[in-house]
Amino acid sequence: MAGTGTTHLRDGDPNVLVRVEDMVVEFPIGGGTVHAVSGVSFDIVEGETLGIVGESGCGKSTTARAVIQMPRPTSGSVRFRGTDLTELGNEDLRKVRPDLQMIFQDPISSLNPRRTVHEIIAEGLRVWGDRGRWSADKIDELMEAVGIDPRYGERKPHQFSGGQCQRISIARALVLDPKVIICDEPVSALDVSVQAQILNLLQDMKARYGVSLVFISHDLSVIKNISDRVMVMYMGKVCEVAGADDLFARPTHHYTRALMSAIPGSRSVVDEEMVEGELPSAIDPPPGCRFNTRCPAATDVCRTDEPQIQALGGDHYVACHHPVIETDVTVTT
Template sequence: MQVKDLVVEFNVGRGRTVHAVSNISFDIARGETLGLVGESGCGKSTTARAIAGLLKSKSGSITFEGQELTSLAPAQLRSIRPRMQVVFQDPISSLNPRRRVRDIVGDPLQVWGRKDPGGELVSRSLEAVGLDPDLVGDRLAHQLSGGQCQRVSIARALILSPELLICDEPVSALDVSVQAQVLNLLEDLKSKFGLTMVFVSHDLGVVRNVTDRTAVMYLGKLCEILPSVELFHFPMHPYTVLLASASDDSSDSAGIEVKTDEMPSAMAPPGGCRFRTRCPFASSICAEEEPMFRELGPGHFVACHHPVTMPRTIPVRAAEAVAS
């Protein structure tokens, strides 16, 4: 998938507009897991929903397997939906509590008129996510735990054999003990079914462990794209450095502080670099000129006039991963 100059805005009345996503571009390789990270309100979930076709973009292009999606008629876009599925943040509210698990998972087959004699496809999909169809198939969704509900959501997304799976904060609503189980499940499913994934999260530790590359967003803009193995040890954008130090005290990124904790409004974002009002390295050029992406390392792109390039160390395991 290629996303180019994507813009998503929301009219909130009285002439006010929320600039949720502003001219961002990135690509996703087949078989890759791309992480989207940033603070709440940075536009990461909006981006994920836009590329899934759940939100209409104002401008820009989204190309999936060579086909441009934003110009398609609704019927044409609908025909592509089985190839792109979404796992939502809250597993309990994304399921109908009064329906049986077997019916929930089989719904996509009903929608697309695909036959499932004896419920074999539903059973295989439940088994793929670690649920026994004989034990949970006839239960109602409200009788399941949060972790089980998320497994059902994943089974429902997989039953149409999608190529791209978009996970919008899939573990943030779960207990810590259950999060690891769901993350391991997603890793196994990616390998088993050859999935390409977009993984949205505010937790950098999770993103580092489950993604190949990470795209960092701030106030509707992309500020850095880097290999995930470098996330805690070679961040170059001041905002990524701050996120890394806040997520991991052992990170080599500690020691930088924001000028203010207050994020500007998405209805009136700053000109130039949007992070400049909080950046400790901001200068006059940051207000006058929007920074463009530059490749400062292999596969490491930064949109900053004053990238952080101080010497830092990297653990042996991470160094080996970078070398490979």
């Protein structure tokens, strides 16, 4: 069940790069307010890939974008290397943004169709100057690193496939030598065979250049393959947080288990838990646990009291009044 809390944050860890605490993102619309993100907390350590997973509309993309203040959170804090980005003015925030880059879902529409590939990748250096390991005379080297032949640097994006355009997007994100890259469903628009290539490339770039990734997806198979730690979200709330292997071995949240049961072709000893009913409105979310209207284990307390995130042992945390505690179960995807 979906709740709030900060028990899962790694206090005192000197390697924590990003710390998000009690972040709220709301959008006013005619007649009400969309509660997109409601009290979400998480952190990212250097060199880690945090996977954020959940069905469409759960707030995962809004959560990740709010980290880079696009949009700015309604409340809460987002600390990058100890500095709260929510308190920075526009100019100070602009100075931080090169360290926080983003790769978008649609690789073709995210690239300027009027510019050449070389110009697209080098644009950040034109604005900021040489940064870190990259400079204008090393663009060809960066293109080779992501698998694009430098001879094609004068071509336009429409002359490349979707997978090649995503490689270009990765190069554009890397050129400013960032510390964190937000990957907003970067493979969902690609063929399955190309997805594997892009995932392998992201893993390679992470290891080679020491960046941390926030990887957003609704596909648990993808999340399992690329993530070190996984956060499951439902209607703007955190459901479960654990290491990737632990989460797939011991899913304790009823929503997580339902997602795993729905993986096509999976071989799981998780009892099938179907999520019934429609997703509630984000304008008028249900009281208590937001998952109570669709949860097979919901009781009266779930309808009145919001669960707090609790530790289950190791690096496994869940926000549920009735978590499923059992021995390891294997989910093969």
